[in-house]
Amino acid sequence: MKADHKPPQADTQSGGFLGLSISTLLGGGVWVMIARLFTQIAQLAGFVAAARFLSPEEFGFFAFVSAIAFLLVVVSEGGWAEFIMRADHGEQHLPQLATIALVSGASFTIMGFLVSLSIGWLWFSTWQTWLFLLFSLWFIPAAVNTVYDGTLVHRNLLNRQAVIRIVAEAAGLAVTLFGLWVGWNILALVVGRLVTHFLALAGGIRVIGWIKPAWPNRMVLGEVLHFARYIVSVRFIVFGRSYSGTLAVGALLSLADAGYYRAAERIVAAFSELVGEPARMLAWVIFRRAAGQAVDNRGGDPVSRAGNLFLPVLFAVAAPVYVGLILVAPNLVDTALGATWAPVALVVKILAVRQLLSFQGYVTEPLLSVRGEVQRLWPLSLMISVASIGMMLVLAPFGLVYAAVGQCVAAGFAGVLAIWFQSRYGKLNWPRITANSGLIALAAAVMFVGVSSIAHWPIELQLPAYSQLAVQVLVGALIYLGVLYASWRWTGWLKSGH
Template sequence: MDARGESSGDSLTRRLGTGVGWLMIGRLGLALSGLASSVVLARLMSPREFGMMAAITVVLFLGNALTEGGFVSPIIQRTKVDADLRNAVFSLSAIFGLVLGALAAAASPWVAGFFRIEGLEWPLLAAVVIIPIKAMAAPAIGLLMRDHRYREVTVAALLSNIFAYSIVAILLAALGFGIWALVIPSILAALTELVLVGRAAGPPRKFVWRITDRNFISDWRASVSSGLLNWGALSSPNVIVGRLFGADGLGLYSRAGSLFSMATQLFSTTVERVMFSGLSGVQDDGERVTLLFRRMLSVLLPIYVTIGVGLAIHAEPIIRILFGSQWLAAIPVTSVLFLAFSGRASYKISESLALSKGRFNGVAFRQLLYLVLVSVGLLVGSPHGLVGVASGFTAAIWIFYVVSVLQARRLVNLSWASIAFVHVRAVGIAGVGAFADIAVIWSFSRFGWLLSHGAGAMALIIVLAVTMSLLPDRIIGEDLVWARRRIFSLIKIRTGRPVVGLPVVSVD
């Protein structure tokens, strides 16, 4: 049964909440396993080897952007997928992936020469096999997401990454395999995920080489263009840093970037996928789309701003604890990148809205703008070293976020005042917690970095919890009131006791 044929009485918010829950479990598991393996691998491998892998991922991300970006989004956006379209997408995605893999293999000597990193060519040549593997998995992932089968997607991603990176990669690194301790697990992870999602979605019935749905073809072209531009924007830091600062500089920047990406994937990619899938199902119901967009932005923006500021403040203990003393040069880079977190995470909300409305061409155009902004920011900042590159990237993210929100407002019925109120409130809430955090760190600084930052983080959490619990409804707005009451309702269900002094209301 098509998940989009569910009874009209089902709550969209509840469905999306379930989806977010499952994907958050997966993202949290991936983040924790990734952190655990990174802690070990950072002590077994050098910045140069991580820099080599970062150069390889530039090529792999290009293949993934063209295959997953081209086929997954149009599938999710379709209100109906018949057998012919399903079979054709599986068939053509596999062919497309094989062609891209062959082209990447042929270009591997040129890529190695561009980065001027000795010993890069053979690991890169081996790694390009991941491109067709990911292409074969992309249609299955799209179909599962479209049908709100988030559990299968979560389990596949979690099991494949834990097996490959938390077990195989550490074992190979301990045995002295060098860069191959990162390349081989990447291939194993892609293969494992393909098997799991393929089994969950079911194999294609037959080979179909042609797609007759012209709207799908148009959306595919726009999605490929958007994916290509998005790859350019996301990969340009690695390209510029690798070219200008070498493997060691790229290794330092990539570790900082990996923490930034991990935070983004954990919190924002989950919401982006669920919102896109859910909004696509009700894309013609303007009132519900507006309500959901406003609610998600109102609830998530304060969380994202708080997380970004908190991570930036505590970059030093994060690097010291996770990676060790050989990575201390990455601390200022990490701090600056985390300041871009809330802008990066929040623009995914507005872009999901545009995708759900089928505005693929508009999204592709904004990805071009994103690429230009990021490239200019990186080049302007590059004379100032790695911190300058990170600063240019952060500035570009925030400019793009403003553009994205302005575009989203045209698709929903929201006033300028309501948009401004959401942002002012988010900055105010995060600012209160950040002030308490910094004040406590300064007060405890004589006791060392670990104790002072630990006390500061606790102050941030406590102040925000008290603030959100006690602020009057008229100040935090109806959407945060809704979220607060839902949280208190869950507390009551689990403990049997309502939160003292606050009403417990069930709101759909």
């Protein structure tokens, strides 16, 4: 069935917030949150199972190999999804985008095969060569799926996108767990992720319909590649920032240390993606809708007004997540991974601080894209990555903790840069955002002090780690929500985005 390239009528309805009903907006956000929560639970379950079956050295080896594969996935995915999401005319080029994605994915798959076969027999054993070949099969489904993902978001079918992700992740987890149980070891992780990619693509085809590829003309190809080069370059830089820690620690210290560091990054990334992915998706919808609204009678800019409201709400979600992670890290690591992985806990705490310092970066890409300032993303990401990688290379030789502290310093620099770019090119009112976020910071601080002050009680009662974790989460949630609600009732903050 050929895809219908016309956006649904629901996209053009008036009323509600920025042309979307409140129920549609919140419903879509809830579905994205549910899918992201399930994805993180599934991936964490696979990670925990792998930690139980693999040694830190084996896990570090997997981290090294997968980093190379992820680099090629990032490039093969291009910016096809973002091209579709950024404006209404993106769907007019779906057949051409499908062709570009297929060619991109196939090219990297062939390249992966050739590299694996040509150098595998020189440096690697047979099973390691097969591992690299399996990684190469990721590229085609990952690249093509971005076209379907972008279309689902553009049509506000976030609920269906969520169902697809849940089903794909569940199947991938089942394959991973089965593979670990029967002794596939590292191969189980690769095959499980491959199953997830293919099922996600199949789900997109089931909902949208098969997008029949059509060869793009020169104008369309030029427009797509011009836009994609900024997205790809930004993600390439972000990739370097994300994986420089694992690679640097492994090269400068040991594979076991690389395993520890990657495990800490993976735990923090689970919470980061739980916050960041819904934030990014909703930011695309909200800012794109706002960009299509006329300036009101008071001269207010809809995009600025939307951002001035959205950032404090995002902070209200991010603050308890990352502060809570700092508080529960030791019990979380002990419960999930076991005593062997105890060195991970302190690194998790430090990396949680890093995420809290740079949460505002979640919305930079959609904001600058709808403002027509997508070219600003490249220098921004480059400066942030240079700082992150530089700190890693300088401090990693001194140990895991020093490497993680260096990432906090780099994150503080990244947060300041993001605010400056969002203010100058995205035209957000950061003094207003800061004023609306003050009581949120107070609630998070009270939560931290409150949970820390009773931390000795569960220990004195000799509760197991998982019970201590549950007590910390429950008490922290009650304190944070109570203080936040009382502050809102008392001051009425966040009533205006002007």
